Amino acid sequence: MTILENIRGPRDLKALTEAELDELAEDIREFLIHAVARTGGHLGPNLGVVELSIALHRVFDSPVDRILWDTGHQSYVHKLLTGRQDFSKLRGKGGLSGYPSREESEHDVIENSHASTVLGWADGLAKAHQVLGRTDHVVAVIGDGALTGGMAWEALNNIAAAKDRPLILVVNDNERSYAPTIGGLANHLATLRTTDGYERFLAWGKDVLQHTPVLGRPLYESLHGAKKGFKDAFAPQGMFEDLGLKYVGPIDGHDIAAVESALRRAKRFHGPVLVHCLTQKGRGYQPALEDEADRFHSVGVMDPLTCEPLTPAGAPSWTSVFGDEIAAIGAERPDVVAITAAMLHPVGLTKFAERFPDRVWDVGIAEQHATVSAAGLATGGLHPVVAVYATFLNRAFDQVLMDVALHRCGVTFVLDRAGVTGTDGASHNGMWDMSVLQVVPGLRIAAPRDADQLRAQLREAVDVSDAPTVLRFPKESVGDPVPALGRVGGMDVLHRSDDRNPGDTGHQGGDGLHRGDDADVLIVSVGALASVCLQTADLLEARGLRCTVVDPRWVKPVDEQLAPLAERHRLVAVVEDNSRAGGVGAAVGQSLRDADVDVPLRTFGIPEQFLAHAKRGEVLADIGLTPVEIAGRISAALARRTHTDEPKEYGP
CATH class of the missing domain: 3.40.50.970 (Thiamin diphosphate (ThDP)-binding fold, Pyr/PP domains)
Incomplete structure (x- = not known):
């Protein structure tokens, strides 16, 4: 033992x-x-x-x-x-x-x-x-x-x-x-x-001088009285002692x-x-x-002898897709610069830093400073990209609001680990960004659903020069591409029950949707939950319900075409990897009310609670963000609505 x-x-x-x-x-x-x-x-x-x-x-x-x-x-x-x-x-x-x-x-x-x-x-x-x-x-x-x-x-x-x-x-x-x-x-x-010999030197001096006849003790006391200046010369811990802290x-x-x-x-x-x-x-x-990058700061499942990963290599991570694309953008645009807060490698800025070392700054664990500095960079004629974990941008909210947005600075915030991160526990989940940032005037939020959209929306974000933009994506690997069937306003249509291509205009209205062939459910799919929404639509169709699935791409502001589209459905469901309190669903609801559209709305997201650590899929299942759970709740809501709408018979 x-x-x-x-x-x-x-x-x-x-x-x-x-x-x-x-x-x-x-x-x-x-x-x-x-x-x-x-x-x-x-x-x-x-x-x-x-x-x-x-x-x-x-x-x-x-x-x-x-x-x-x-x-x-x-x-x-x-x-x-x-x-x-x-x-x-x-x-x-x-x-x-x-x-x-x-x-x-x-x-x-x-x-x-x-x-x-x-x-x-x-x-x-x-x-x-x-x-x-x-x-x-x-x-x-x-x-x-x-x-x-x-x-x-x-x-x-x-x-x-x-x-x-x-x-x-x-x-x-x-x-x-x-x-x-x-x-x-x-x-x-x-x-x-480099000055760890100072204390040993002082101890030696005390011993020698105190045993030196006549002059020894007075000389030691004089040196001790001048200790502050002496210490600053040999061991400059004076910064801490100037604050009033005893230094050991x-x-x-x-x-x-x-x-x-x-x-x-x-x-x-x-x-x-x-x-x-x-x-x-x-x-x-x-x-x-021997790992110069981060000394094995965080490791995955691996062989402890060879350090080889024991999980099979899958699709590339969202972080790596961003890292490749921002480096490519940097080669095309000398005005694009990057900032991070002690996370150069974890947020994917390694390639950018290697290629453009004079255009990247790691400011330490100082998200507030990173944000204000970005405002200064933008005002100076550059386009800064601030890359941090989603949960850490919470610390810089006042600076996003008052320094970047108020001054209409073209700053792009890239939020890695957005939504449920899982194993790192409650404080690492990036589940508040789309709620907190909803109140910032002029700010736009992009939630890409796949790697192609991440690349495209990153480029759209850095093209904005007069307002802040946000790009957010989760921790997990990027899934398969999710193609669009067409577009309504700025929204991509991912699914229609009648399999018509919304991009065709032959028998459809000017917005690309067939008028007079309305569906039961409009599912608004936010970001990486597109596959969940498409599976939900399949389950609903198996129950005889007709669905439309759209990806807004830019979830703030709410697309102006969403309200007229919602009006042609019996129910709207918003599915997001963010807190339900004040998130995209809340913004969609406000948009529908502003347009006097009274279609019932259901929001599926993260409950207002701190989540226990587990794998991302397990957490999503626990909070009901699965196709089966979402389809079941939508079906139940429509069934209640149908029952309520049925004409009632009254006796004589």
């Missing part, structure tokens, strides 16, 4: 010897490599925090002491040390979350997996402890990448203002977020990394004894302390260390 198998909680760590702790660290790395290879997940970040996590749980008494993890994708070791060692269904339905989860353990505090928030949490908890007279410790672990976020510095400004409030900030400095950390802070931390470090984050010593010193200080730990992302796994 391994030492890890005997760990049932943090208390079991207290009695381990130094040799046993080293063995435990090896056990954990071996476990993680094989467990994550079976399920996929965040491997590199967790391999880098093994010793740091052990030290934290030996020095502090969780859950009485609150250990807070920023982002949380480095919390696998924390899970193992707090009694959660069944990783067989990691990130799967019914299994462990890939992030901290309050439902799983009392040792978990923050479930939000968005970066740069932990210092705000820590500030609030420390204030609560002070007001309530509690002496428990608050420890916040934040990566150097997350320190590039503005929220982290807003929190630091407040934390430093109260010099008598105990709070321990642990900077896990591995020089990376997804990719190498960039910016002025990264340069500052790099300088600190840099510490070798893979030396358990050294980390424990630093944490115990910080624990005794009655004010905010920053402990700077140097770690290595992917430590202990050579393939991860």
Whole structure:
């Protein structure tokens, strides 16, 4: 039995010897490599925090002491040390979350997996402890990448203002977020990394000078009085101390004894302390260390020995299609530039960056800055493409509204991982963008249904110079092409029950639809759910109901031709991979009311709730976004309507 198998909680760590702790660290790395290879997940970040996590749980008494993890994708070791060692269904339905989860353990505090928030949490908890007279410790672990976020510095400004409030900030400095950390802070931390001899030099000086007769002690006291300037010359941690934070470090984050010593010193200080730990992302796994892109930040199911993927290669991803097309556009248009927030590779900008390194900027974990900077780029005569995950654009809503839209800037936002993402859990689902952005005047939203439409609509988006545009697509692989039978207004018609081509004009009205041969159901298909809508139409037709399926392509604004088209159907159904609250269905409903069209409307989307982690298909099934469920509800609605419309007979 391994030492890890005997760990049932943090208390079991207290009695381990130094040799046993080293063995435990090896056990954990071996476990993680094989467990994550079976399920996929965040491997590199967790391999880098093994010793740091052990030290934290030996020095502090969780859950009485609150250990807070920023982002949380480095919390696998924390899970193992707090009694959660069944990783067989990691990130799967019914299994462990890939992030901290309050439902799983009392040792978990923050479930939000968005970066740069932990210092705000820590500030609030420390204030609560002070007001309530509690002496428990608050420890916040934040990566150097997350320190590039503005929220982290807003929190630091407040934390430093109260010099008598105990709070321990642990900077896990591995020089990376997804990719190498960039910016002025990264340069500052790099300088600190190169000056780890400072504390040893100061300790040596104290020992030598205090034992030097006559002049020794006065000289040491003079040097100690000039400590600030001396430290800035040899180890410029003054930035943190100028804020009012006691600085400890840099510490070798893979030396358990050294980390424990630093944490115990910080624990005794009655004010905010920053402990700077140097770690290595992917430590202990050579393939991860050799991966220069992201050190195996996140991996799929793979062979742990060869690192070869064990799932068959399928269709290209939406991300790769975007990456190829934006690089092609960049070659044609020198005014097109790109911005991302610490996600150059995950959002598909690798090829663009390789070909046009002077036209791409990674601003760190700073979506707000990315958006305002894009407004400046557009005003300067360029067309910026801001590529982020859909869930992260929520953080920059005010900047989209007031800096980009108000100034009518031609900025294109490309939202990867839109809709249900599945295994990464509640905070990673991109299920709010089409609701939040509905209120932005002048903004247009495109939801491509296949790869061809993604390419076409990306080009349409970057052609807009006087308003913001948004292109959103999901995480899954791109499916087969979904051809259009014709077009009504700006909408593609994907299906007609009578199999007539809506593009033919011989026996049809000017809008391309046969007048006098109306159908029962109009299905408005949003984005990648086109195949679901077409299967739904097939099921409805098998029940004798005639259907039209249209793809609006641009879901904001609602196409002017949708209302007259809806008027020739008994019911309209909108199917979207977005929250039902305020989404495309709500916008379609408002459009129909504005046009005085009273056709009943049913919206099928994501309920207003946080979704449990599972595979995308499982989540869609759980929330009713399947052809069988949608067809059944539409049939029931029409049956109720038919029953209501039947003439009633009254007795004499």
